[in-house]
Amino acid sequence: MLIVMDKDATPAQIEAVAAKVVALGFEAQPIPGGERVAIAILRNPGPVDPAVFVDMAGVIQAIPVSRPYKLVSREIKREDTIIKLPGLEVGRGRFVVMAGPCAVESETQALTIAERVKAAGAKVFRGGAYKPRTSPYSYQGLGKKGLAILRKVREETGLLIVTEAMDQDSLKLVAESADIIQLGARNMQNFSLLRCAGRTGKPILLKRGMYATLEEWLMAAEYIMSEGDPQVILCERGVRAIGEHARNLLDLATIPAVRRESHLPIVVDPSHAAGRRDLVQPLARAAVAAGCDGLLIEVHHEPEKALSDGAQSLYPEQFEALMQDLAGLRPGGWY
């Protein structure tokens, strides 16, 4: 924390700020500048709340300096985290595609799509059994029956399963059935759920919140890791923006920024960013070119009958074409 004083701050005001720093148990170091004095807070074990200083007489600004995250930080752990699943590694230098429908609707639907995405090269099957929906009157998912179908898909195809847990009840059930537990954008700051997820011992795919900063997103991962689970996969899915040409604004600068700040893997969901089928391919290409560690893609063989998100689901043939297209983008050497 650096506390910046007014040009005309009196010695008494500067002294009062220093005294407050000491009262909080830290050390205060005044830095006399050309025009004004600033006071650095030293020996603080973690971030200090700027709010404590911001309306003291003579203070014009309090600037946080410390990074609030620890376990997720590349400063703490320099090497990239690689998450090991049966027959699959997720992390830098690997590349994984997770594909499937938005929602599991029936065994036939799930198996049909699973066979297609597996044949095209996906290693993980995605599909929701519990669906967070903006309206209480929209389709809410098959629940336990959906999880049973997902287990069947794994048995029959060998694909690993990623599916969303919406709350603590579903988390318990999902943890028993899934290989990777997904936490959705709307739950990114559901701190109780983050903690519980961190106690499952399972890999967690953590979607970025609708309008979360990189710091908030990493702090959400910190919640999971602070419960002892180091296997977090970050998933960029776009943030809300003005404009109606796409549903969300895919923020690909998070890929290199996460690399710099953290050791965790980062995958991208172009389907939710796009919101419409014709934008999925260009955004998926862009994400791969920007260096992500994997993609989450919605695929449906009958999207016009899908119970949710049909308009952004690729047809299986489109998914196959996309996979071939992407192969050309990853010559192997560039990450």
Place this chain on the structure above:
Amino acid sequence: MLIVMDKDATPAQIEAVAAKVVALGFEAQPIPGGERVAIAILRNPGPVDPAVFVDMAGVIQAIPVSRPYKLVSREIKREDTIIKLPGLEVGRGRFVVMAGPCAVESETQALTIAERVKAAGAKVFRGGAYKPRTSPYSYQGLGKKGLAILRKVREETGLLIVTEAMDQDSLKLVAESADIIQLGARNMQNFSLLRCAGRTGKPILLKRGMYATLEEWLMAAEYIMSEGDPQVILCERGVRAIGEHARNLLDLATIPAVRRESHLPIVVDPSHAAGRRDLVQPLARAAVAAGCDGLLIEVHHEPEKALSDGAQSLYPEQFEALMQDLAGLRPGGWY
């Protein structure tokens, strides 16, 4: 839903769209315009997903027309909802101030502040026993012990209690202790929690999400009401914005907009919007002048020692001055 066709859409393309509408069980009415044709969807019982149409050949746009909310809507219930609590009514034409510390820290702290805010005219005591914090290392609240202190405050002062539930476990406990259950901004789309809250039968104070549209906020209230609880109080607390002069951007246009769209009461939390003490008074004044049904204000007798949000808490004397100031703003006739 109105589906707008390309200027050069062929009769076959227009026919295909109409056929799809019929296949979904609705009625299609083509509207030939000067330049292009649009197709209205009729007889749909609820909103239709635009996504189904948006990439059909010849379609350039699909525009939702229906409002997705029902129970919260003023179209369904014309008269304002008035929520009845012991000795207090919340709703239009009434005006209530809820005040207290961000977090309950001790019995002495809570009682000290409660006496002061009661004397100044507050009718409800606010104070968190469960605190959602961005960092897992920040103060998380006293939990059950905090709830016991809140019950003590009610006993001793007669103030009603509003406090936050963070998850289903704390909701159960909060419902037993509080008069009004608060759901926080980060949980506005925690749909499981909304449903559970709707089953408590208690009044629910629902904060607007960090970057929620009015429609999403009303849909969150719809979740609560769809479980049978009609007692929802909306709470505007600002949305995230660029710029650092305040923590959040207080959106006072929601007050008249909520009045127009819904029958539910709306209160305002200027403390969280401000993020710093010196902005609370002007924003509180503005909210009252704009016609809100109440305020939520953070007050602390020793904010510099507060375990959270100290910098935005008013001193009791400031709160007293604010209450007197506000009295001058509500001559009584203007809502």
Place this chain on the structure above:
Amino acid sequence: MLIVMDKDATPAQIEAVAAKVVALGFEAQPIPGGERVAIAILRNPGPVDPAVFVDMAGVIQAIPVSRPYKLVSREIKREDTIIKLPGLEVGRGRFVVMAGPCAVESETQALTIAERVKAAGAKVFRGGAYKPRTSPYSYQGLGKKGLAILRKVREETGLLIVTEAMDQDSLKLVAESADIIQLGARNMQNFSLLRCAGRTGKPILLKRGMYATLEEWLMAAEYIMSEGDPQVILCERGVRAIGEHARNLLDLATIPAVRRESHLPIVVDPSHAAGRRDLVQPLARAAVAAGCDGLLIEVHHEPEKALSDGAQSLYPEQFEALMQDLAGLRPGGWY
């Protein structure tokens, strides 16, 4: 500027940063913290570009400390600026209402409205002769003829005139006719126009840009003042936001924030923030309650025939009612 080093930064990396600071002509003061070293830049006459340091080895962040503005800053000039016009002062403790149509459409229209707003208490007549419009096919204003009508309004009613200049050509003409020159939101960073405006010697009403930070807005005022014109009136008119319940999101926290950072007066335009007539009154009330120095209100006697912005224009009777209502909000003692 404070440069924050990585926890594992080497002495050589720290030395390199310090050397770069010195090479730029400043002084470097290392501040050893508990976990990491930070380096303060001293003796810099103005802001330093963080970008110079941000990708040096071992640097994790470069934090600006200096305020970039000078002439607009309350640190430079402690007392509030009061702008003196014939028969009118604009600034703190005064309160001025500027009202009139969005665009000047005819002499009859302008005079009719001017008489009404004058009778209701407005001191300045607003009306555009040059209209910046999103579409080249929308009504663009009467130009010189409009300015002649505005001069006539002043002659006949004694009201002062505020009207917008869109570019250097219109600025010259507007400067000859208007008492206050308005610069619009879309031109807030038209730096050439700002400079020219600063050379007219006229009071300038500077609207906040569509999505400008407080700092950028004050820097735009700095451009005007740096040309020798101290008479700048800031005008808050809302920033762009998601959500469709209002056209823009009126940011009333700028009122106390501008007071803190600057000595310049600040007025509010609730009409453009609202975008629809029924929101103007609550937002105008809120702005006054928050302590602004004046209002800009659109009024039209036949808004349904207005050539622009009719839907947000008040009827003269509504404006009269608003003026009476506002009188009750300003008991006189609160700013």
Place this chain on the structure above:
Amino acid sequence: MLIVMDKDATPAQIEAVAAKVVALGFEAQPIPGGERVAIAILRNPGPVDPAVFVDMAGVIQAIPVSRPYKLVSREIKREDTIIKLPGLEVGRGRFVVMAGPCAVESETQALTIAERVKAAGAKVFRGGAYKPRTSPYSYQGLGKKGLAILRKVREETGLLIVTEAMDQDSLKLVAESADIIQLGARNMQNFSLLRCAGRTGKPILLKRGMYATLEEWLMAAEYIMSEGDPQVILCERGVRAIGEHARNLLDLATIPAVRRESHLPIVVDPSHAAGRRDLVQPLARAAVAAGCDGLLIEVHHEPEKALSDGAQSLYPEQFEALMQDLAGLRPGGWY
């Protein structure tokens, strides 16, 4: 325009709306739905202002249907626009790199960089002679002397020149010296400048505004085209967003969206989106993979001495590496 009526709208209210539509010179077609009536406006030659209807009794919403743009629209011109310059075509299926320093600082600087970017494959040299800067105290460019240097660069290297015009004075001079005239983000809605640019007969590179919607951006291009200049190149450079991991949020979904809505070429400026050197390469890769028609890249041989934007400028060796890297991304067949 579709006007949606309240469920309880009376026949008289519906009639009044229809009458208003007719009074405006259009045709009104009521569409009776299951729950409510909507009224379509037909035979309107262009967009109708929703504001006219929005506060009529019984109206709950007015939804624009028409596209406001004409000349830029793919509905008007189906084939892609290809802009022909000496020895270079810009448009779909072609790919052009424009590179150079943010600002022209000296002949030596410009020629040194020009030789390097030419050798690496750039076809156009970029460099500002007139610099719009947030602060009046920042470096503002060499002006006419800078233009002379740019002409020298063209002579010596054969590279074409793109450089920014800030206002009508500089536009005139820039038009005489440059092959492509750049209009900056802050001037995207400087409508006078857009019109003047459209009269130069030169190709115009139009940057997207700081927070402009796709529609506003296309309308700005419409201003240029409406003056008779069909040679507009759109340039995506990111929009403002919360979060500090990058300067702006690069919105690559505009690439396919512009393709759908317009026939104009679209290039991407990853340097301004990034704001820091280490993000430029991943964002440039992403833009190419998403299908843009070209890139604008900042390159400086001594970025640490650059007078502006040094931190986002690539070293020439980095630019060379990037160009080779990009070659691998464009196998030729994918747009």
